[in-house]
Amino acid sequence: xxxxxxxxxxxxxxxxxxxxxxxxxxxxxxxxxxxxxxxxxxxxxxxxxxxxxxxxxxxxxxxxxxxxxxxxxxxxxxxxxxxxxxxxxxxxxxxxxxxxxxxxxxxxxxxxxxxxxxxxxxxxxxxxxxxxxxxxxxxxxxxxxxxxxxxxxxxxxxxxxxxxxxxxxxxxxxxxxxxxxxxxxxxxxxxxxxxxxxxxxxxxxxxxxxxxxxxxxxxxxxxxxxxxxxxxxxxxxxxxxxxxxxxxxxxxxxxxxxxxxxx
Amino acid sequence: xxxxxxxxxxxxxxxxxxxxxxxxxxxxxxxxxxxxxxxxxxxxxxxxxxxxxxxxxxxxxxxxxxxxxxxxxxxxxxxxxxxxxxxxxxxxxxxxxxxxxxxxxxxxxxxxxxxxxxxxxxxxxxxxxxx
Numbered sequence: 001x002x003x004x005x006x007x008x009x010x011x012x013x014x015x016x017x018x019x020x021x022x023x024x025x026x027x028x029x030x031x032x033x034x035x036x037x038x039x040x041x042x043x044x045x046x047x048x049x050x051x052x053x054x055x056x057x058x059x060x061x062x063x064x065x066x067x068x069x070x071x072x073x074x075x076x077x078x079x080x081x082x083x084x085x086x087x088x089x090x091x092x093x094x095x096x097x098x099x100x101x102x103x104x105x106x107x108x109x110x111x112x113x114x115x116x117x118x119x120x121x122x123x124x125x126x127x128x129x130x131x132x133x134x135x136x137x138x139x140x141x142x143x144x145x146x147x148x149x150x151x152x153x154x155x156x157x158x159x160x161x162x163x164x165x166x167x168x169x170x171x172x173x174x175x176x177x178x179x180x181x182x183x184x185x186x187x188x189x190x191x192x193x194x195x196x197x198x199x200x201x202x203x204x205x206x207x208x209x210x211x212x213x214x215x216x217x218x219x220x221x222x223x224x225x226x227x228x229x230x231x232x233x234x235x236x237x238x239x240x241x242x243x244x245x246x247x248x249x250x251x252x253x254x255x256x257x258x259x260x261x262x263x
Numbered sequence: 264x265x266x267x268x269x270x271x272x273x274x275x276x277x278x279x280x281x282x283x284x285x286x287x288x289x290x291x292x293x294x295x296x297x298x299x300x301x302x303x304x305x306x307x308x309x310x311x312x313x314x315x316x317x318x319x320x321x322x323x324x325x326x327x328x329x330x331x332x333x334x335x336x337x338x339x340x341x342x343x344x345x346x347x348x349x350x351x352x353x354x355x356x357x358x359x360x361x362x363x364x365x366x367x368x369x370x371x372x373x374x375x376x377x378x379x380x381x382x383x384x385x386x387x388x389x390x391x392x393x394x
Binding site for chain 1 (some may be wrong): 302303306309310
């Protein structure tokens with residue numbers, strides 16, 4: 001019989017418990033994934049307890065409180081604390097989301113926090129996103145405008161867009177590239193090396209839909225690939241997890257439709 | 264440091280308030296010697312990064328406090344309640360501040376470039392903001 005061994009570091013052990021020193025009116029427990037790349041120990045789950053009366057309402061507030069007051073070694077990315085930077089993406093209570101947009105009151109009992117799933121972990125809650133960024137760069141996420149019109153070539157005027165054309169970008173430009181959707185996609189878990197994933201495909205749709213961009217056809221051709229695009233099987237985890245309420249699955253369907261009708 | 268800067272050196276400020284801010288700042292500054300970094304790791308050490316950021320912000324706060332105290336007029340987001348008017352005669356200058364190794368601040372100023380680099384556009388002379 002074939003025997004399988006788990007990959008290194010996949011077994012999670014029990015970690016330290018930091019209990020509240022004083023009795024609290026509104027205590028909350030957090031169980032947080034910890035992994036230090038510099039020792040050869042397996043990952044562990046550390047338990048923390050905080051008083052919600054002395055803390056902001058969001059999960060990120062709790063993480064910062066823990067880092068400031070209980071355990072400064074806890075490592076996570078954060079920046080804007082209001083859902084516009086996409087840094088604090090993590091798996092909270094089983095769903096990928098932004099810690100700054102997730103209210104602690106939404107989670108009953110203990111709050112379980114893990115890094116984004118199926119990514120290499122750099123440390124604690126920090127995943128390695130370099131592959132995802134590489135994939136983003138591959139779709140050329142910038143405005144391309146090739147023109148043979150001499151007048152436009154020499155002109156320094158802005159390239160205008162009608163309000164109606166601008167509306168076509170709604171539901172696409174709001175993406176903050178937190179990769180909550182990409183890392184929630186089972187298809188990306190299996191084929192993450194080739195499949196671009198919902199976040200990057202949403203960006204592809206954003207540039208394909210831009211009226212000022214001249215390379216719509218080229219962009220569609222570039223993603224028309226059984227692995228890059230068609231590994232999307234409308235599982236819809238992306239839409240379910242998006243902390244900004246966007247619908248990447250719908251935009252991917254739009255890309256597939258455009259390829260069928262336009263190429 | 265954050266609390267001092269938000270409460271004693273906000274947009275609306277006075278000589279007394281800023282002076283009090285400097286006084287409190289010095290207490291915080293002396294506590295910087297006791298700083299300790301618990302996270303000794305060399306990979307993604309946010310504890311260390313935050314300590315370095317604090318170190319930088321401490322210097323920035325000090326020169327900000329002294330520049331605010333030094334500029335006895337109101338201009339833009341520097342609203343001195345004790346000098347409510349803009350004073351172009353004395354203060355149409357950039358504030359310069361030097362912070363030496365001992366932590367002493369000395370103030371200076373540099374004139375503002377009043378001309379454009381080319382003749383393409385004519386410079387617009389400064390005038391009172393009345394809106």
